[in-house]
Amino acid sequence: MDFSVILRTVGSLALISGALSIIISVAEKVLNNYGTCELDINQGQKKLSVQGGSSLLSTLAAEKIFIPSACGGKATCGLCKVQVLEGAGPLLPTEEPYISQQEREEHMRLSCQIKVKGNMRLMIPEELFNIREYICRVESITDMTYDIKLLRMKLPEGETVTFKAGQFMQFYTKPYGKVKEEVFRAYSISSKASEHDHIELLIRLVPGGICTTYVHTVLQEADQVRLSGPYGDFYLRGDCEELIMIAGGSGLAPIRSLVYDVIEKGLPHKMRFFFGANTVRDLYYMEEFAQIERDYPQFKFIPCVARPEPQDNWTGETGFVTVALENQVDSGDGKEAYLCGSPGMLDACIKILKDKGFTDQTIFYDKF
Amino acid sequence: MPQISPFIIFFASIITSNMILSNFLGMCSYLSVSSEYKTATGLGMAVTLVLVLTTVINWAVYEYVIVPLEIEYLQYIIFIMVIAALVQILEMGMDRYMPDLHAKLGIFLPLITVNCAILGVTLFMVIRHYGFFQSLMFSLGSGLGWWLAINMLAAIREKLKNAKLPPGISGAALSFIITGIMAMAFIGFSGIFTIQ
Amino acid sequence: MKENPTNEQLRDTMQEGELVKDGFLGDDQRPVDQIVQEDMALLTTAGFTAERLGAAMRALTHKGMAGMGEEVDAGDYLVKAEEYMGLIGCPFKDNHRAAKRNTTATHKATGRTMMWTDLGIHLIQKHGFFQGKGSTYRLEPLELSAFLGLEAE
Numbered sequence: 282m283d284f285s286v287i288l289r290t291v292g293s294l295a296l297i298s299g300a301l302s303i304i305i306s307v308a309e310k311v312l313n314n315y316g317t318c319e320l321d322i323n324q325g326q327k328k329l330s331v332q333g334g335s336s337l338l339s340t341l342a343a344e345k346i347f348i349p350s351a352c353g354g355k356a357t358c359g360l361c362k363v364q365v366l367e368g369a370g371p372l373l374p375t376e377e378p379y380i381s382q383q384e385r386e387e388h389m390r391l392s393c394q395i396k397v398k399g400n401m402r403l404m405i406p407e408e409l410f411n412i413r414e415y416i417c418r419v420e421s422i423t424d425m426t427y428d429i430k431l432l433r434m435k436l437p438e439g440e441t442v443t444f445k446a447g448q449f450m451q452f453y454t455k456p457y458g459k460v461k462e463e464v465f466r467a468y469s470i471s472s473k474a475s476e477h478d479h480i481e482l483l484i485r486l487v488p489g490g491i492c493t494t495y496v497h498t499v500l501q502e503a504d505q506v507r508l509s510g511p512y513g514d515f516y517l518r519g520d521c522e523e524l525i526m527i528a529g530g531s532g533l534a535p536i537r538s539l540v541y542d543v544i545e546k547g548l549p550h551k552m553r554f555f556f557g558a559n560t561v562r563d564l565y566y567m568e569e570f571a572q573i574e575r576d577y578p579q580f581k582f583i584p585c586v587a588r589p590e591p592q593d594n595w596t597g598e599t600g601f602v603t604v605a606l607e608n609q610v611d612s613g614d615g616k617e618a619y620l621c622g623s624p625g626m627l628d629a630c631i632k633i634l635k636d637k638g639f640t641d642q643t644i645f646y647d648k649f
Numbered sequence: 650m651p652q653i654s655p656f657i658i659f660f661a662s663i664i665t666s667n668m669i670l671s672n673f674l675g676m677c678s679y680l681s682v683s684s685e686y687k688t689a690t691g692l693g694m695a696v697t698l699v700l701v702l703t704t705v706i707n708w709a710v711y712e713y714v715i716v717p718l719e720i721e722y723l724q725y726i727i728f729i730m731v732i733a734a735l736v737q738i739l740e741m742g743m744d745r746y747m748p749d750l751h752a753k754l755g756i757f758l759p760l761i762t763v764n765c766a767i768l769g770v771t772l773f774m775v776i777r778h779y780g781f782f783q784s785l786m787f788s789l790g791s792g793l794g795w796w797l798a799i800n801m802l803a804a805i806r807e808k809l810k811n812a813k814l815p816p817g818i819s820g821a822a823l824s825f826i827i828t829g830i831m832a833m834a835f836i837g838f839s840g841i842f843t844i845q
Numbered sequence: 846m847k848e849n850p851t852n853e854q855l856r857d858t859m860q861e862g863e864l865v866k867d868g869f870l871g872d873d874q875r876p877v878d879q880i881v882q883e884d885m886a887l888l889t890t891a892g893f894t895a896e897r898l899g900a901a902m903r904a905l906t907h908k909g910m911a912g913m914g915e916e917v918d919a920g921d922y923l924v925k926a927e928e929y930m931g932l933i934g935c936p937f938k939d940n941h942r943a944a945k946r947n948t949t950a951t952h953k954a955t956g957r958t959m960m961w962t963d964l965g966i967h968l969i970q971k972h973g974f975f976q977g978k979g980s981t982y983r984l985e986p987l988e989l990s991a992f993l994g995l996e997a998e
Contacts, residue, residue: 681848681849681876684849684878685851688849688851756850756854757850759850760850812889814886814889814890815890816887819882819886820883
């Protein structure tokens with residue numbers, strides 16, 4: 282074979298591929314490098330200089346501003362909406378189903394989908410600045426019922442958490458089994474708001490649930506857990522004389538926190554807590570609430586069991602919590618209602634409350 | 650350089666020498682992305698854009714690099730490298746400067762690099778010794794013809810979604826039958842202009 | 846054959862451990878739109894629509910909800926609807942959030958039992974997606990239409 286041909290072949294191929302590689306690298310440096318971007322938050326209240334190229338959600342999280350999210354940036358939960366007045370670019374197809382026409386006019390965007398490519402002007406609600414991240418250690422995992430565990434976690438030395446009773450934390454699982462990425466889910470805080478160095482969560486096992494399976498089968502005492510929070514609009518307003526509290530299953534968590542909050546602050550409100558369970562096996566914290574009832578006459582605990590067995594010798598209310606609610610609450614005057622439970626229970630109870638005169642302004646519940 | 654008007658090449662490449670219906674190039678993405686009309690339009694646009702850019706640049710590479718260096722036997726490798734590099738740069742550029750276009754077509758760009766219609770158009774241009782303007786019109790027409798064909802298939806498939814079909818025929822089998830019938834229909838255009 | 850990029854994205858979201866622990870695809874290797882296409886073709890040829898199936902399932906679930914976790918007598922069926930707190934997003938990313946509710950329905954006459962979730966109803970009704978073969982929650986379209994006692998059109 283002619284030597285000059287081989288030389289020409291190899292040489293030209295090398296040159297051309299070399300030239301193309303250089304062109305691609307240069308293009309990448311120029312095009313993919315978004316440089317430093319200025320984020321102007323709340324009309325100049327906060328100004329951040331960040332490295333562009335990542336999603337707004339993760340960029341803000343890196344700056345310790347935690348926007349609520351339940352799906353980790355996959356555009357399935359629609360919770361990470363942020364008002365972006367300038368710099369977000371056109372609405373993406375992945376955002377379209379989640380942003381209503383009204384929200385589009387207000388410049389609401391899905392922060393997990395938009396990339397920081399240049400300077401931006403954002404409006405972030407004040408309360409989100411209170412949200413911080415905590416790397417806690419699991420102090421104890423206690424079985425409360427056959428499918429509910431109590432997780433008690435200690436904050437790192439010197440760190441404290443301040444939350445309003447009723448709010449929730451985001452709990453981050455680690456990859457396990459077939460779950461390859463970190464997942465996070467929201468759980469209401471059940472510990473007292475006065476306890477600033479611990480967080481307690483009540484976690485009920487959901488069949489097929491990624492996070493609840495993690496807590497029930499993988500998590501051990503002394504493991505490290507990442508939490509962020511506190512989040513949520515579910516907290517005491519108290520512009521009334523009596524609080525009607527209704528919960529089922531692990532929905533007891535924020536109610537427990539609320540009850541202790543009222544007592545510890547010495548607030549005058551009367552409280553009636555209707556706790557709905559399907560069977561006697563689903564009841565927990567019975568002794569604790571009975572004790573609170575004894576110590577504080579302003580609080581009444583009304584557990585309702587839907588189907589007690591004869592051998593349970595159940596003497597409390599029977600039937601669904603809606604029955605007790607219907608019979609024992611006469612009107613909505615001077616009352617506020619706080620509910621936490623599954624969607625079906627919430628809908629049934631809210632209907633009864635509204636029939637009794639409660640309004641959207643006096644009924645509070647978390648819908649996540 | 651053949652003495653055909655670029656405009657005749659343009660129309661011929663859409664109707665009588667359609668990339669899919671006459672030459673059967675670019676079939677795999679054509680069949681897999683034609684189930685929904687919206688995505689078919691997106692892919693058609695992306696293919697047209699990439700076709701025009703790559704063919705024009707490949708023409709320049711052929712005229713000013715390959716022919717002078719007498720390395721025509723390396724043309725396949727070089728064209729493919731250029732196509733791959735170009736699609737990469739195009740994707741980065743679109744993400745930066747045309748984000749809404751990137752949102753519509755961006756996901757298809759990696760799929761297009763290995764679309765044989767792209768290399769096919771470049772090679773046809775080389776074989777037929779087209780000049781610059783002829784190559785431009787040829788690639789634009791081929792892209793639009795490909796887009797037309799995939800849109801037609803997507804529209805027909807959408808209409809057939811609610812039809813009662815013999816079991817097993819929906820999906821790939823049906824797409825092939827429809828494409829075959831469309832190709833036969835397009836044969837009816839042959840003779841209006843001939844470029845191959 | 847190449848896979849449609851939208852299919853790849855769907856497949857990613859439907860994997861085990863992404864939205865739900867066991868995923869929506871089981872061991873099915875087919876692209877998502879092919880799964881939908883083949884199931885819908887079976888349905889259409891037999892004279893049903895996914896919309897009708899979904900509506901019938903939802904009606905049964907509604908009757909079961911009155912029982913708040915306890916089995917309810919709903920005419921030809923015994924229905925139990927168990928629910929958990931929270932909402933779950935749809936893998937097709939259409940801003941639908943379903944309650945975490947499991948409905949178990951037993952046909953009294955045949956003794957046949959079928960189980961579905963609220964998200965499952967939405968996937969069938971709006972997307973014609975009956976889940977991949979091998980998935981725990983997959984429902985065969987024609988078995989489902991027979992179970993629900995629907996008449997072909």
